Amino acid sequence: MPLHHPCLKVLIAYEDPLVSIGLHTVFNERADILVVCASMLNGRYVEPLVDVVIADLACGLRIAAERRQLERTVRAPAARLLVITPHDTEENVRAALDAGIQGYIGLGSPVQELIEAVRSVAAGGRYLCAQATQRVADSLTRASLTARERQVLGLVAAGCSNKDISAALAISLSTVKAHVKALLDKLGASSRTQATSLAVSRGLITASSLPHPKAPSAPSVAPIPTRSQGRRPWQHAWMARIQAETPLAKL
Template sequence: MNPAIRVAVEHADPLLAAGLHSVLSEQIDIQLVAPATGADVVVADYGRGLWLAGQRPRPAPRVMVLTAQDREQDVRHALEAGVDGYLQQCCAVQELVQGLRQLARGSRCLSAVAAGRIADSLQHDSLTQREREVLGLASHGKSNKAIALALDISLGTVKVHMKGVMGKLGATTRTEAARIALERGL
């Protein structure tokens, strides 16, 4: 039999942390440990998970984020920060346990929602920084003229950027572009 997976729970939500302890203590191949005692995997909330991923000592425990956040930008940011697993808080117990086993074997684990967000993002062209600035001002109700003044660019340049935003997001109106950007976490 393989040695037990040493799991530390560092979730900020005390009720969720208690539930994780209860559920994981029933698994024969999982041993709950204190965070500082050399865990193989740490289960954390979004903020703590990102912090832990950036602060890992060597050898580092793998980091599983358990969160309600599911926007594309949140998932992408977590993965870029070094998080190894990303599951939604509403996941099934078996999905969590299987994810911990995957991380302990050195694999990554993404919930279906998180994997879908990343896959969807690959189908879209990224907005440039200037397009994001223009979209941000437009989504706050600013006119093209007001955007041009705020960014110190010409009215024609604003129109070019808005056309790029609309095309990349597949939107037909500014309102639709703002809604799509909000849904994608842009």
């Protein structure tokens, strides 16, 4: 006599319409999984009573953040969260787990693994695909970067000098050098260039955020720039971003 799993209710909150249609097709072919429609209010998903919410990473992180705000005033059981994403970098896996997301699988995972992940998460467990599990395992063998080291890493990747970093973060030059040495050691890098490359491969920074060299233009006569004027536009952008996120107090 065949075993019958209890019917699970899932909500698909995947923002890519093609992926969303594919997920609907997969679940609609199964008698033991019911897809529940979601409504939208002011750009936010209004969750009906379901067992699992399936979302892309960005949407899953937003839902998790909204729940943390609601938990302060509303004590109600919430559906479990499973994210499906093409990005399995260490940074993304860490972000999902830190946000309280219970399931994480790759976009190219087999259908049977998706079904297994939904059932596992609905039953109260956690599910990580093989790639995400490997990322977590690898990260456990390395010391993690502190928040300040991540800021320094971003500025290093932007090509800022130690003096630029010192000015941007309002810390001493010796402190900058200590942070640079610490992050190089933690990344296992021997140079700033290698540190940037390793950080991109681990997902600590994105390649799109790095500066792209432009073709040299014809030389022109110009006044000698000040230190601030001599910085590249992308260095100004990185420093402005870091300064906006950094308190004035020195760390």
